[in-house]
């Protein structure tokens with residue numbers, strides 16, 4: 394037989410569509426071509442595969458070799474097809490029996506010495522193959538983790554020759570599974586570390602409970618970064634689906650963070666592609682790596698407008714579309730946004746001890762740097778002051794709950810919100826919001842007076858109602874009452890927003 398068909402997988406976002414590697418050994422002058430690949434890409438593949446076959450003491454078939462990857466319209470790049478091409482050549486030239494490849498898929502890069510190397514995206518490929526009921530032939534490296542996550546049958550080997558030996562066995566050994574992930578692993582600073590900041594601690598618990606995005610305004614060194622990194626530790630353990638999506642994306646970008654909701658804090662000088670996704674290989678960006686966890690944007694005003702404007706789509710849909718050449722991939726990006734900014738360019742505005750020298754005009758331009766549509770999606774805006782020094786040094790936690798206690802409460806509250814309205818309080822809007830709040834007549838009258846007195850816009854009123862709904866949930870009340878609204882109104886908004894922080 395001078396033909397062979399080997400199953401493998403391509404990569405499109407988190408999916409791994411099936412690809413068949415077709416090998417034909419033709420008569421005529423010896424040659425090697427890969428249909429649809431450029432001459433230089435073909436030369437590279439031939440170089441690696443030929444060296445690997447020869448280094449494994451196998452024979453390079455001296456035929457006119459044609460390789461076709463079907464279907465042709467799928468995005469196909471990278472050396473991940475080395476292994477299936479090599480095995481296809483061995484089957485077509487009858488150095489490996491046909492039965493060795495039946496019901497099995499193969500993926501992996503080959504080294505010149507015949508070694509099989511792991512590659513990014515192997516997890517998605519192994520998962521898809523396992524779902525299709527196939528065993529996988531792949532690199533040894535990282536296999537036990539992939540076996541744990543996919544529960545697949547993985548035949549692994551360090552090099553081509555030992556893989557062939559494994560494949561010839563009637564019952565090959567499958568890679569053993571490692572220890573499963575620990576879903577209760579929360580490597581984050583504890584809430585009790587935020588000393589002398591009761592307002593901040595309360596805001597963090599509210600944010601965690603209702604899923605509200607949070608904007609902190611305050612001078613440098615007030616603990617904004619610490620506060621943001623506490624938040625993922627207050628969130629419930631991630632659902633299995635989110636964990637799987639996260640692991641697939643981490644595998645694609647080559648990250649090995651495991652367990653707990655993620656915390657990502659990209660710098661404002663990062664490129665738009667690295668933040669949003671879509672480098673040359675259409676990889677997921679920072680916002681996707683924060684999926685299920687917290688995305689922290691420190692010094693919000695320093696981020697390029699393009700980035701802040703593009704955040705609107707994932708904030709609304711929990712998804713981001715990433716374009717590459719003719720293909721569009723979609724990655725999940727359901728994160729909780731925590732943003733921080735200084736009160737003015739020098740950071741001293743509102744400081745009782747030191748004087749800010751920024752002109753009012755400069756302060757106005759500074760805070761206008763963040764787009765309205767973005768701040769509209771942030772329910773909680775808080776302004777922070779430096780805590781008194783004696784509190785910072787105090788050994789007592791000031792009655793502050795630990796992160797673990799808050800997390801247990803948050804888990805319960807989020808469950809109740811979903812039972813009541815099928816979403817978190819953050820996602821309530823219009824009639825659903827009013828229905829969920831169940832305002833009594835006197836509460837409604839009080840709110841109307843407060844809105845008029847504080848000159849709040851409709852959007853700002855809705856944001857505070859959502860926060861009040863969360864506060865009512867936290868105190869176990871069915872309807873939102875005046876005390877909840879009062880507290881919601883004390884979360885003072887930054888002057889950048891539509892109602893100029895009037896409380």
Ligand SMILES: [Zn+2]
Pocket residue numbers: 737738739740741742749750751
């Ligand atoms: Zn200033």
